[in-house]
Amino acid sequence: RMEHLSHAASNCPSLLAGDGQALSFLARTCLSVAGISALEESTRLSALEVLAAVCDIDDVKRTLLSGSSSAEPLLRILLNGEGVSNSSGDGSGVLRICAEIIVNGVDDDINEWSADAPSLQDDATSWDEDDSAMYAESLIESFLHNLGGSNTLPAVLPLVETLLGNASNSDVWQQKRAALSILERCLLAAPVAFTAHIPVAIETALSLSAHPSPRVQFQSLQLLGALCIADTIDEDGVGKVRTGYGARMLQSMAHLVASPCMKVASHASLAIVSFCLGGNGRENCGVSLEKSTIGPYLSDLMSALTSGPLSLDMTNSSQVRNGAATVLVRAIAAVSCLANVGGEDFVPFYGSTMPGLLGCAYFGLELDHASGCVHPVSPQALSHELSMLRGAALESATIVGEAIGEDNAAMYRSDAEKIMVLALALLKAPADQKAADVIIPMDQLLAGCARVANVIKDDYAPFLPYVLPRLLNRAKEEADISVTDGDESGLEASKRGNLDRDDDEGTESVTVALPGMGTKKLTFNTTQIQEKAQAARAMYEHANALGVAFGPYAETCASAFLPLVKFKYSPEVRSTSAQTLSPIFNAACQYALSTGGDAASLPQSLLPALVNTIASQLEEEDQDDNETLFALADSLSEICYSAFRHVNEVNGRRVAQLDFNQSHKLVSQLVNCIGSCLERRSEMIQSTLAVVTDEDERAHCEDLLQIEADTLTEYVNSIGYTLKSLGEGFVPIFESIIVPYFGKLLLAEGTNDTRARLAAVEIYDDMVEYCGSAAAAKFSPSLVQGIMQGIDDSTNGGDRDLKRASVYGIAQIARYAPNSTLSSVAFQILPNLMSIVTDAESAEEEENTYLVEITVSALASMFLFNDAPYGTFDGVDKSSLLKKFLQVLPICQDYDEAKVCHDKLCDLIESGAVSMTAEAPALMRIVGQIFADVEDGEEVASTATCSRLAVILTKIQESVDSGLIQKCFSQLSPEAQNGIQIALERGAGAGNGAVISP
Secondary structure, eight states, rough: HHHHHHHHHHHHHHGGGOOOOHHHHHHHHEEEETTTTTTHHHHHHHHHHHHHHHHSSSSHHHHHHTGGGGGGHHHHHHOOOTTSSSSTTTTOOOHHHHHHHHHTTTTOOHHHHHHHHHTTTOOOOOOGHHHHHHHHHHHHHHHHHHEEEEEEHHHHHHHHHHHOOOOGTTTOOHHHHHHHHHHHHHHHHHHTGGGGGHHHHHHHHHHTTSSSSSHHHHHHHHHHHHHHHHHHTTTTTTHHHHHHHHHHHHHHHHTTOOSSHHHHHHHHHHHHHHHHOBBTSSOOOSSSOGGGGGGGHHHHHHHHHHHHHGGTTTHHHHHHHHTTTHHHHHHHHHHHHHHHGGGGGGHHHHHHHHHHHHHOOOOOOOOTTTTTTEEESSOOOOSSSHHHHHHHHHHHHHHHHHHOOGHHHHHHHHHHOOOHHHHHHHHSSSSSOOOHOOOSSSHHHHHHHHHHHHGGGGGGGGGHHHHHHHHHHHHHOOOOOOEEEEEEEHHHHTTTOOOOEEEEEEEEEEEEEETTTTEEEEEEEEEHHHHHHHHHHHHEEEEEEEEHGGGGHHHHHHHHHHHHHHHHOOOOHHHHHHHHHHHHHHHHHHHHHHHOOOGGHHHHHHHHHHHHHHHHHHHHHHOOOHHHHHHHHHHHHHHHHHHHOOTHHHHHHHOOOOHHHHHHHHHHHHHHHHHHHHHHHHHIHHHHHHHHOOHHHHHHHHHHHHHHHHHHHHHHHHHHHHHHHHHHGGGGHHHIIHHHHHGGGGSSGGSSSSHHHHHHHHHHHHHHHSOHHHHHHHHHHHHHHHHHHHHHHHTTOOOHHHHHHHHHHHHHHHHHSSSSHHHHHHHHHHHHHHHHHHHHHHHHGGHHHHHHHHHHHHHHIIIIIIOTTTTTTTOOHHHHHHHHHHHHHHHOOOOOHHHHHHHHHHHHHHSSSOOOTTTTHHHHHHHHHHHHHHTOOOOOOOOOHHHHHHHHHHHHHHOOOOOHHHHHHHHHHHHHHHHHHHHHHHHHHHTOOOOOOO
């Protein structure tokens, strides 16, 4: 009977989910079986599997996590074994039984486990003899997640304490390993609820990392790595866990990389990788860790790696048999990550590291300098392990070279040439030969080439004719797909996401119902599909690194990857291909501006095809695949931005622009996508946030809402860049599409989703700024209603971005709409804006900088500038406003606002509204920083404004006491001092003034 229940749970769990009484009966029945210790573990696990499957059903899970009284009886049965009779007696709930099997189901033979050579596929679940324990771990994680951390942690943590703390079991390594494993599963299943217990988990892992058993050491490293991945990393790369415990964690990892047990040594290197890359719940969080987190310990870590795994002798057959290649590959990965985080701090280790990496990249190979070909020195050199070793070494060498920074590029250049010699030898081989992939995996080779391109820039151009054909061949290769008859069981399995994988053949199969064809089984070559995605990533890196130098190849590359945006067999291929089209198009735009001739027409020929293909795929894409939707939307936004920003300075025309009909179609498609996005957000808000009380489930829902919000932002950006490009020509589109959909979303009465209101306000802001005075006059009154709610914390839902967009709208209305638009609310707006500045400054948070800058800009646009519409209003303390305006300048977060404010500042000074003598200290600071920013490539002021500021600065020098000038100069930052010198040199070049002496 248990087999039947298990089969039903696997294939159609909803059949087992009846009313509360039926669920309670099922729970007691399964628990009575699972709790019988004398039964085979497979039978007990099958009983637990049934319960785990039922708890994973959406309706059951939602009830269990709701905190309602209806969930309590089932929770008491599942967690406490209430009313269940078995050999263990009452009190054996699912967590206790899982913990028991985790302890007893692990292999007792430490020596056999330790002697087993590690492989690159190894992880914490790789030892076959641990199958029962591993399955119990997966089940306990499922229960922890589906029953909710707030319900389960109070029940499971005492079990962990028992496993760790009993004197009678102090030497039983199985219980220590189990405790560490359960702590990891708690962290993975309920990261929010587990937050309060993280310090204890860290201390446990650090303490047990010194345990004599390698099994316990391994599990300690596993938990430390998981803690790093779960660690919250802010935008500055600072992690909470690593800030408090980083030194001790790294010390444990450095100690264990020298372990005589190859599995432990290998896992220690992986833990270092997790320390460097992990965070925010991802193995690679995408945020660079603040290098001071690693810097003080870099020497000790590199010493441990160098004297430990990096010293392994690959010519020693005994070490090779014991897994030396795997240990070395993972140690090399750790070096890559340390270099990536350390940046320039890694320079002292470059000389001792790079030769070894290059040696490993060439290991087992012989280079024929005459022919430029490489050959394996023996058949063994073509083994999978050595191929992966060479790939890891080449990849690491390019990461190290890129990490040490542009200032040290000369140090790397000769080594980069050695890398490219090897790369060219492999790339010149016929594309239909697999020998090159056997020597070094092609994805690692091509990714390494892209990093070299990012460092040597234009000097890389001669290598492109050899690199690009490989990428293009992979992109164009016809998909290896076979279609056969399928069956109902395969169709049901596919609907649940269970794919039929054949690792030996490198294929995956999925069964689908095709209209007019019936049930069919599609089998596709996963290796080939992965190669297409890898080719797209490598192409992205090349185009992004080379910019204008990539231009001559843009048309060919775009034509190869554009069809893959519609590649129906893989969302990864669709998303990576769409992403790579963005830098390809940007390179085409740069090339058109720099070259002219036939190249000038390329961006215009590409733009409609790119936009149309990506936009139509957005409508067709699986609306539950939020990662692919975001990738497509992000690419479309970047392409629209490139088209908007690349303008021919001679004739003032953009190198690429959609015409009215193309723009109309795109905006219609995007509004449809926005509608779907907002519907999904509304459903999540109503069905989860309004019902579920479990903090982890709510956090998960909020994460999904944020992904949808990010995608929504890209949709809105694409509309915005299209609007800005057409200018007044966009007005009919605005009136026919934007107003009917977004007009009602400006106000809280129209939606309870502040992100929908944000989208509406941002699009209306752009209309006021770019669509001309007539449009501003017609539509800005509607915007005023929205921004009045947006700047008010009682009606903006606490959404900082909505407040920011509303303030931005005030600035644009003040500049471009009739004076009457804000006249009735000007005095209501004034205190709101002043309080925003005061509150944001008192918080002293860096993220408030933009809000403060845009708020000051809005205040100045309304009341201070020479053309301010309300500058003559009585009751406005313009002196205080001017002081605040000068205090915040220069503007640096928004280039458009910066240019406006800095130009208007010149007007104020030249008109005498700002005294050059009285405000000399502030003006020297402002002008100095503006010139420093411009020198660094920041577009905070136009050329004309810089010329005006240089003249103003010269006049200040001439009219203000030299002692005061020198005093003010000495108090400036080094950057601003340098900016002053640049400004006065420009003034001197025009025949004005001399340069201040520091």
